[in-house]
Amino acid sequence: MSEYQQLAKQGLWSNNPALVQLLGLCPLLAVTSTVTNALGLGLATLAVLMGSNLIVSLVRQWVPDEIRIPVFVMVIAALVTVIQLLMNAYVYGLYQALGIFIPLIVTNCAIIGRAEAYASKNPWQTSLFDGFAMGLGFTCVLVLLGAIREILGNGTLFAGAELLLGPWAASLKIELFQIDYPLLLAILPPGAFITMGFIIAAKNVIDKRQKMHAEQPQKSVERARVTAQ
Template identity: 55%
Template structure:
């Protein structure tokens, strides 16, 4: 394999090939559990850990497993990682585990994880595979948390409610009331709000990409100042 370009991996995971708003993978948890920041953080951390573990294991066995059983082996690895994460959450963050409910075991079928295992980890060595899982998890987490913050703020007028479910009693006072005496806007918290705000995030991303492309095209077309010289020819009498 050629030398790994970690800068390109980072750019792909965070922006150019973000699994949530470019590949549009893993939309089930993205839309279902982002009614609040704490739910989004819990799902984001669980997905990131499964991505790192599964990519690492797939990379280690890539030269051993035959093509006939490749995908079933990947699914078994992912399922084992998800089970470990579930057991940890039951032990240390049980209330958050109950809130996330069925969407935690459904990480096993998340296309983001299986896609990275098959497309990247199965073709690369351990460290690049681990980093790919980490950065793709970060990109997915950023969108989850941004969506959760938007929905919680517009839906309830506050941010960071129930943070103690994940960070302990010390986080019980982290709640920030942005709008006092705010009447809840339930559409933001309900499933239709998830589709609306996800669409807005995708639209903003596409707008930024369009402006960047226009600037790059303009720079390419702009003639270099002073690059042309006028040559005068004629007879001197």
């Protein structure tokens, strides 16, 4: 398996920042009431992760170890400010919906963690891909959680897509079933916490089954060896 394949597997599954490292839970639980909000925040986080990993990798040789963390935080804060201004200019409705959680991307431990653990020690090409893989894994979890909450809470999917993609995207809204009264447990943060627990549990079950399937051939070989002896 090549290094890029390993980075993709780490970011998307085995070391997913949301499912395994449990980082960035505050925005993860707060803004994923709809797919649109989840996708908007996920793409913003993805852009910051890729940008911070790239810049940190490029300047790592000139940053003394004593001040590397403050420098990394300043780089991340500058990128988040750029993303915030762009969202304010071009997707103002989504910018208002996400509110304080856009500038709070600066405090996302997944971003500073990747800058410190990987980008500060590796070339810019692999660091950029690492940021992409980790950001994509985080975004996928956000979208999955947002989809489950939106379906259970409102019976819809892609509601408010025009806030992210423009007026034409209003037609993307899918009404799966009609609800007279929204399910508040799914819409509010406690519902996100419960749903996230089920998602993590499902991942652990899948990992356990994969491990058992991987161990079966080895056990068969050992049994055959014992029988032959």
